[in-house]
Amino acid sequence: MRGPRSLSAAVELASFRTPTIPPATHTNSYALGSREVVLVEPATPYEDERRAFLEWARAFSLSGRSLVAIVVTHHHKDHVGGAEFLARELGLPLWMHAETEARLPLNAARLLRDGERIVLEGPVPTAWEVLHTPGHAPGHVCLHSARTRELVVGDMLAGTGTILVPPASGDGDMAEYLRQLRRIGALDGFVAYPAHGEPIERPERLCRAYVAHRLGREARIVDVLTIAPGRTVNELVDTVYGDVPIASRPFARLSLEAHLEKLVAEERVRVSGAGAEARYT
Ligand SMILES: [Zn+2]
CATH class of the missing domain: 1.10.10.10 (Winged helix-like DNA-binding domain superfamily/Winged helix DNA-binding domain)
Structure with a gap:
Protein backbone atom coordinates (compact mmCIF):
# COMPACT_ATOMS: atom_id res chain seq x y z
CA MET A 1 0.00 0.00 0.00
CA ARG A 2 1.10 3.52 -0.75
CA GLY A 3 -0.35 6.17 1.55
CA PRO A 4 -2.91 6.77 2.89
CA ARG A 5 -2.88 10.51 2.44
CA SER A 6 -5.47 13.22 2.67
CA LEU A 7 -6.30 15.06 -0.58
CA SER A 8 -8.99 17.43 0.68
CA ALA A 9 -11.36 17.95 3.62
CA ALA A 10 -13.34 14.85 2.73
CA VAL A 11 -11.19 12.77 0.39
CA GLU A 12 -8.40 10.35 1.29
CA LEU A 13 -6.24 8.29 -1.11
CA ALA A 14 -4.58 4.92 -0.60
CA SER A 15 -2.99 3.06 -3.46
CA PHE A 16 -2.78 -0.73 -3.79
CA ARG A 17 -0.76 -3.05 -6.03
CA THR A 18 -2.93 -4.62 -8.75
CA PRO A 19 -2.54 -6.62 -12.01
CA THR A 20 -2.93 -3.47 -14.10
CA ILE A 21 -1.45 -2.29 -17.40
CA PRO A 22 2.15 -0.98 -17.24
CA PRO A 23 3.54 1.58 -16.57
CA ALA A 24 0.87 1.66 -13.84
CA THR A 25 1.48 -0.83 -11.02
CA HIS A 26 -1.19 0.27 -8.54
CA THR A 27 -4.86 1.19 -8.47
CA ASN A 28 -5.93 4.13 -6.31
CA SER A 29 -8.71 3.64 -3.82
CA TYR A 30 -10.48 6.68 -2.42
CA ALA A 31 -12.34 7.24 0.83
CA LEU A 32 -15.00 9.94 0.39
CA GLY A 33 -16.70 11.64 3.31
CA SER A 34 -15.85 13.32 6.60
CA ARG A 35 -18.10 11.18 8.85
CA GLU A 36 -20.08 8.89 6.59
CA VAL A 37 -17.48 7.29 4.35
CA VAL A 38 -17.79 5.56 0.97
CA LEU A 39 -14.81 3.58 -0.29
CA VAL A 40 -14.19 3.59 -4.06
CA GLU A 41 -12.24 0.92 -6.04
CA PRO A 42 -11.97 -2.36 -4.07
CA ALA A 43 -9.22 -3.19 -6.52
CA THR A 44 -6.49 -5.40 -5.15
CA PRO A 45 -6.58 -9.20 -5.43
CA TYR A 46 -3.33 -9.68 -3.45
CA GLU A 47 -3.59 -10.95 0.10
CA ASP A 48 -1.02 -8.62 1.71
CA GLU A 49 -2.57 -5.62 -0.01
CA ARG A 50 -6.10 -6.67 0.98
CA ARG A 51 -4.99 -6.83 4.60
CA ALA A 52 -3.59 -3.31 4.28
CA PHE A 53 -6.90 -2.19 2.72
CA LEU A 54 -8.84 -3.67 5.66
CA GLU A 55 -6.59 -1.89 8.14
CA TRP A 56 -7.02 1.39 6.26
CA ALA A 57 -10.82 0.97 6.15
CA ARG A 58 -11.14 -0.09 9.79
CA ALA A 59 -9.19 2.97 10.93
CA PHE A 60 -12.15 5.09 9.79
CA SER A 61 -14.46 3.19 12.14
CA LEU A 62 -11.94 3.44 14.98
CA SER A 63 -11.83 7.24 14.57
CA GLY A 64 -15.60 7.49 14.89
CA ARG A 65 -16.52 7.57 11.24
CA SER A 66 -18.97 5.15 9.70
CA LEU A 67 -18.35 3.15 6.56
CA VAL A 68 -21.40 3.19 4.30
CA ALA A 69 -20.57 1.25 1.12
CA ILE A 70 -17.96 0.28 -1.45
CA VAL A 71 -18.34 1.76 -4.94
CA VAL A 72 -17.06 -0.15 -8.00
CA THR A 73 -16.29 2.20 -10.91
CA HIS A 74 -16.29 -0.56 -13.57
CA HIS A 75 -15.76 -4.28 -14.06
CA HIS A 76 -12.08 -4.49 -15.14
CA LYS A 77 -9.93 -6.87 -13.16
CA ASP A 78 -7.59 -4.20 -11.77
CA HIS A 79 -10.65 -2.53 -10.17
CA VAL A 80 -12.63 -5.38 -8.65
CA GLY A 81 -10.02 -7.89 -7.43
CA GLY A 82 -10.93 -7.29 -3.79
CA ALA A 83 -14.62 -6.46 -4.15
CA GLU A 84 -16.19 -9.63 -2.82
CA PHE A 85 -13.58 -10.21 -0.10
CA LEU A 86 -13.49 -6.62 1.19
CA ALA A 87 -17.29 -6.23 1.16
CA ARG A 88 -17.64 -9.45 3.15
CA GLU A 89 -14.85 -8.66 5.65
CA LEU A 90 -16.08 -5.11 6.24
CA GLY A 91 -19.78 -6.02 6.12
CA LEU A 92 -20.40 -3.35 3.48
CA PRO A 93 -22.75 -3.31 0.48
CA LEU A 94 -21.34 -3.00 -3.05
CA TRP A 95 -22.67 -0.20 -5.24
CA MET A 96 -22.15 -0.22 -9.01
CA HIS A 97 -23.87 0.37 -12.36
CA ALA A 98 -26.12 -2.41 -13.70
CA GLU A 99 -23.80 -2.90 -16.70
CA THR A 100 -20.94 -3.56 -14.27
CA GLU A 101 -22.94 -6.01 -12.17
CA ALA A 102 -23.93 -7.86 -15.37
CA ARG A 103 -20.24 -8.56 -16.04
CA LEU A 104 -19.25 -9.74 -12.55
CA PRO A 105 -20.04 -12.70 -10.32
CA LEU A 106 -21.16 -10.19 -7.67
CA ASN A 107 -24.45 -8.87 -6.35
CA ALA A 108 -24.87 -5.13 -6.11
CA ALA A 109 -26.85 -3.87 -3.12
CA ARG A 110 -27.51 -0.64 -5.01
CA LEU A 111 -27.45 -0.06 -8.75
CA LEU A 112 -26.04 3.38 -9.49
CA ARG A 113 -27.74 5.43 -12.19
CA ASP A 114 -26.63 8.52 -14.04
CA GLY A 115 -27.64 11.68 -12.20
CA GLU A 116 -28.37 10.17 -8.78
CA ARG A 117 -26.63 11.57 -5.71
CA ILE A 118 -24.65 9.93 -2.94
CA VAL A 119 -25.09 12.25 0.04
CA LEU A 120 -22.57 11.83 2.87
CA GLU A 121 -23.28 13.53 6.20
CA GLY A 122 -20.51 14.89 8.40
CA PRO A 123 -18.66 18.04 9.49
CA VAL A 124 -17.95 18.57 5.78
CA PRO A 125 -21.12 17.24 4.12
CA THR A 126 -20.67 16.22 0.51
CA ALA A 127 -22.98 15.14 -2.28
CA TRP A 128 -21.46 13.11 -5.09
CA GLU A 129 -23.39 12.93 -8.32
CA VAL A 130 -23.09 9.65 -10.21
CA LEU A 131 -22.09 10.10 -13.85
CA HIS A 132 -22.53 7.08 -16.08
CA THR A 133 -19.57 7.38 -18.47
CA PRO A 134 -19.39 4.36 -20.81
CA GLY A 135 -16.81 3.99 -23.58
CA HIS A 136 -13.85 2.52 -21.70
CA ALA A 137 -16.27 0.04 -20.08
CA PRO A 138 -20.08 -0.14 -20.44
CA GLY A 139 -20.88 0.36 -16.75
CA HIS A 140 -18.18 2.91 -15.97
CA VAL A 141 -19.19 5.57 -13.45
CA CYS A 142 -17.51 8.77 -12.25
CA LEU A 143 -18.46 10.71 -9.12
CA HIS A 144 -18.70 14.49 -9.13
CA SER A 145 -18.89 16.85 -6.17
CA ALA A 146 -20.08 20.13 -7.70
CA ARG A 147 -19.57 22.13 -4.49
CA THR A 148 -15.91 21.17 -4.04
CA ARG A 149 -15.31 20.73 -7.79
CA GLU A 150 -13.78 17.31 -7.25
CA LEU A 151 -14.19 14.38 -9.64
CA VAL A 152 -13.48 10.71 -9.12
CA VAL A 153 -12.78 9.62 -12.70
CA GLY A 154 -11.83 5.92 -12.51
CA ASP A 155 -10.36 4.98 -15.88
CA MET A 156 -11.69 7.94 -17.87
CA LEU A 157 -8.41 9.83 -17.33
CA ALA A 158 -5.03 8.56 -16.15
CA GLY A 159 -2.36 10.27 -14.06
CA THR A 160 0.10 7.71 -15.45
CA GLY A 161 0.01 5.73 -18.69
CA THR A 162 -2.90 5.98 -21.11
CA ILE A 163 -6.51 4.82 -21.20
CA LEU A 164 -7.23 1.78 -23.33
CA VAL A 165 -10.47 1.99 -25.28
CA PRO A 166 -11.11 -1.47 -26.74
CA PRO A 167 -13.35 -2.24 -29.73
CA ALA A 168 -16.92 -3.54 -29.30
CA SER A 169 -15.63 -7.12 -28.94
CA GLY A 170 -13.85 -5.92 -25.77
CA ASP A 171 -16.85 -3.93 -24.55
CA GLY A 172 -15.41 -0.58 -25.63
CA ASP A 173 -16.90 2.26 -27.68
CA MET A 174 -14.58 4.99 -28.93
CA ALA A 175 -17.33 7.42 -30.02
CA GLU A 176 -19.01 7.11 -26.63
CA TYR A 177 -15.70 7.50 -24.77
CA LEU A 178 -15.00 10.77 -26.61
CA ARG A 179 -18.56 12.01 -25.87
CA GLN A 180 -18.07 11.27 -22.16
CA LEU A 181 -14.63 12.93 -22.10
CA ARG A 182 -16.23 16.10 -23.48
CA ARG A 183 -18.97 15.86 -20.87
CA ILE A 184 -16.48 15.53 -18.00
CA GLY A 185 -14.34 18.27 -19.48
CA ALA A 186 -17.33 20.64 -19.37
CA LEU A 187 -17.85 20.18 -15.62
CA ASP A 188 -15.55 22.94 -14.32
CA GLY A 189 -13.64 20.47 -12.17
CA PHE A 190 -10.88 21.75 -9.94
CA VAL A 191 -9.22 18.36 -9.54
CA ALA A 192 -9.80 14.81 -10.83
CA TYR A 193 -8.87 11.67 -8.93
CA PRO A 194 -7.88 8.90 -11.37
CA ALA A 195 -7.59 5.18 -10.66
CA HIS A 196 -3.95 5.25 -11.76
CA GLY A 197 -1.39 7.98 -11.03
CA GLU A 198 -1.51 11.31 -9.25
CA PRO A 199 -4.49 13.67 -8.93
CA ILE A 200 -5.04 15.77 -12.06
CA GLU A 201 -5.49 19.51 -11.63
CA ARG A 202 -7.82 21.32 -14.02
CA PRO A 203 -8.94 18.05 -15.63
CA GLU A 204 -10.72 19.83 -18.51
CA ARG A 205 -7.29 20.47 -20.03
CA LEU A 206 -6.42 16.75 -20.02
CA CYS A 207 -9.89 15.92 -21.39
CA ARG A 208 -9.27 18.31 -24.27
CA ALA A 209 -5.79 16.86 -24.86
CA TYR A 210 -7.15 13.29 -24.87
CA VAL A 211 -9.87 14.18 -27.38
ZN1 LIG B 1 -10.49 -0.10 -16.82
Missing part, protein backbone atom coordinates in the same frame (compact mmCIF):
# COMPACT_ATOMS: atom_id res chain seq x y z
CA ALA A 212 -7.34 16.00 -29.59
CA HIS A 213 -4.93 13.06 -29.40
CA ARG A 214 -7.63 10.54 -30.40
CA LEU A 215 -8.90 12.72 -33.23
CA GLY A 216 -5.27 13.10 -34.38
CA ARG A 217 -4.92 9.31 -34.59
CA GLU A 218 -8.19 9.15 -36.48
CA ALA A 219 -7.07 11.77 -38.98
CA ARG A 220 -3.87 9.78 -39.48
CA ILE A 221 -5.88 6.59 -40.17
CA VAL A 222 -8.00 8.42 -42.75
CA ASP A 223 -4.85 9.93 -44.36
CA VAL A 224 -3.14 6.54 -44.63
CA LEU A 225 -6.26 4.93 -46.11
CA THR A 226 -6.67 7.77 -48.60
CA ILE A 227 -3.12 7.29 -49.89
CA ALA A 228 -3.09 3.49 -49.66
CA PRO A 229 -6.63 2.02 -49.48
CA GLY A 230 -7.41 -1.62 -48.79
CA ARG A 231 -5.28 -2.05 -45.64
CA THR A 232 -5.72 -4.72 -42.98
CA VAL A 233 -5.59 -3.92 -39.25
CA ASN A 234 -2.12 -5.50 -39.07
CA GLU A 235 -0.82 -3.27 -41.84
CA LEU A 236 -2.40 -0.18 -40.33
CA VAL A 237 -1.14 -0.67 -36.79
CA ASP A 238 2.51 -0.41 -37.85
CA THR A 239 1.87 2.72 -39.90
CA VAL A 240 -0.48 4.58 -37.57
CA TYR A 241 1.10 3.50 -34.28
CA GLY A 242 4.72 3.38 -35.45
CA ASP A 243 5.66 5.64 -32.52
CA VAL A 244 4.34 3.14 -29.94
CA PRO A 245 6.86 0.66 -28.43
CA ILE A 246 6.51 -2.90 -29.77
CA ALA A 247 5.50 -4.14 -26.29
CA SER A 248 2.47 -1.83 -26.37
CA ARG A 249 1.38 -2.71 -29.91
CA PRO A 250 -1.28 -5.24 -28.79
CA PHE A 251 -3.00 -2.39 -26.90
CA ALA A 252 -2.48 -0.05 -29.86
CA ARG A 253 -4.13 -2.63 -32.08
CA LEU A 254 -7.22 -2.67 -29.86
CA SER A 255 -7.39 1.14 -29.95
CA LEU A 256 -7.00 1.06 -33.72
CA GLU A 257 -9.90 -1.39 -34.03
CA ALA A 258 -12.03 0.88 -31.82
CA HIS A 259 -11.16 3.87 -34.03
CA LEU A 260 -11.97 1.89 -37.18
CA GLU A 261 -15.37 0.90 -35.81
CA LYS A 262 -16.13 4.56 -35.13
CA LEU A 263 -14.93 5.64 -38.59
CA VAL A 264 -16.98 2.90 -40.28
CA ALA A 265 -20.08 3.89 -38.27
CA GLU A 266 -19.54 7.51 -39.38
CA GLU A 267 -19.18 6.29 -42.99
CA ARG A 268 -15.74 7.91 -43.24
CA VAL A 269 -14.13 4.49 -43.79
CA ARG A 270 -15.49 1.40 -45.56
CA VAL A 271 -14.72 -2.19 -44.67
CA SER A 272 -14.79 -5.30 -46.87
CA GLY A 273 -14.30 -8.82 -45.57
CA ALA A 274 -14.34 -9.81 -41.93
CA GLY A 275 -12.03 -10.85 -39.10
CA ALA A 276 -8.26 -10.74 -39.75
CA GLU A 277 -8.97 -10.59 -43.52
CA ALA A 278 -11.01 -7.37 -43.24
CA ARG A 279 -9.66 -4.57 -45.45
CA TYR A 280 -10.32 -0.89 -44.80
CA THR A 281 -10.65 1.82 -47.41
